[in-house]
Amino acid sequence: MATQGEKLVAFYTGHNAANYDSMMEKEMEKYTEDFEFLDKKLPDGDLVDTCFGSGHMLHKLEQKYPERTLKGIDISPDMLKVAQGKCKRAQLSIGDMTQPLQDQDLAGILNCFSIHHLNPGQPQEAIIQWAQALKPSGCLYLAAWEGEGNIDYGSHDMTAYFWPEKTLEQWLTDAGLNIIMKRTHFEKEMEMNSIYFIAQRT
Template sequence: MEWLTDTRTSYDAVAEDYATFVRDALGEQPYLLAALRLFAEQVADGPVADVGCGPGQITAHLNSLGIAAYGIDLSPGMIAVARRDYPTLRFEVGSLTDPLPTAALAGIVAWQSVIHLPDDLLPAVLANFRQALRPDGVLHLLFQVGDETRLKTEGYGGHPMQVQVHRRPRERMTTWLRDAGFAVEAELLLNPETPAPQALLTARSRRQ
């Protein structure tokens, strides 16, 4: 799949500069910090998969909250940085489209990782997340809000990139989540008055 190759290559190219960019960013986002603290309480028995973990800063923060979290990312360059910066934690190379172990997880974090995923693949990925969660498991999904797709050709540090960035309405995402077997429990809209708002959805896997 061309989009997969382009995304992997692009993030390999920017891995070091991206890690520098996001290393302290979480400390400047109080609403996301508060959301992660609540999430940690909801999934206290773990484990948690951070899917699309990038350089591992969210994985590391969850572990600092006492959660047994591990990271998965498409980019080997990102995983190399994460393993270097957080050598005691577990990181794996993998795709959003790869199956996860069935009913093995208390929680999944997918922050800004679905923004490069084409619409026709996203429902199946959400269904995969649902299958990987235990009954009443929790999904944290952060994404860009809008209704457009743009091509990102330059990234962190001025490196060339070639990735599609999909912005989606909250209503569409919540519909996909419900269709995949989730109950959406909370929505948080971040920076709604800026050109690039984000939404954080908390969804719980429904008992079958």
């Protein structure tokens, strides 16, 4: 039986990787205000995207922070190729967001719409690891699908989970992070609730 990681690698290949890249072109505008708020809170230092996907987030950070070291990991080789065509300076590599980060004392960590792919217990463990990798006043930017139950991937052999707002909040605060921004948004096309946090290490 394939592991969740193997399923993700198989899913985000070829056509699906290209479709995700195209979708993100339309999605980036909704992050503008979040990134403006994040900019006011970030200390000096490096930034890491723990699941960079198509590379849109890191590309935006490249433009905004030419002086910062930017790094990213993703489990999908095909998404790595897509991101490499977009990101000119960020250091990209294959990696698993559930594993401890090699870098510590980070100014910021991003994880956008990927923890729904983690099995119960894993998101909380990952958030703890990310919090520990932040320097004092460092920030975690977390975006997730909010709710309860499983996310429907149709005919694809994929298990994915909604996570309740209160559960996400608890994970962040239990990890020693202070939630300094939270917003929710109803995605009409997908009929799903999205939720966005900026949480700062005290």
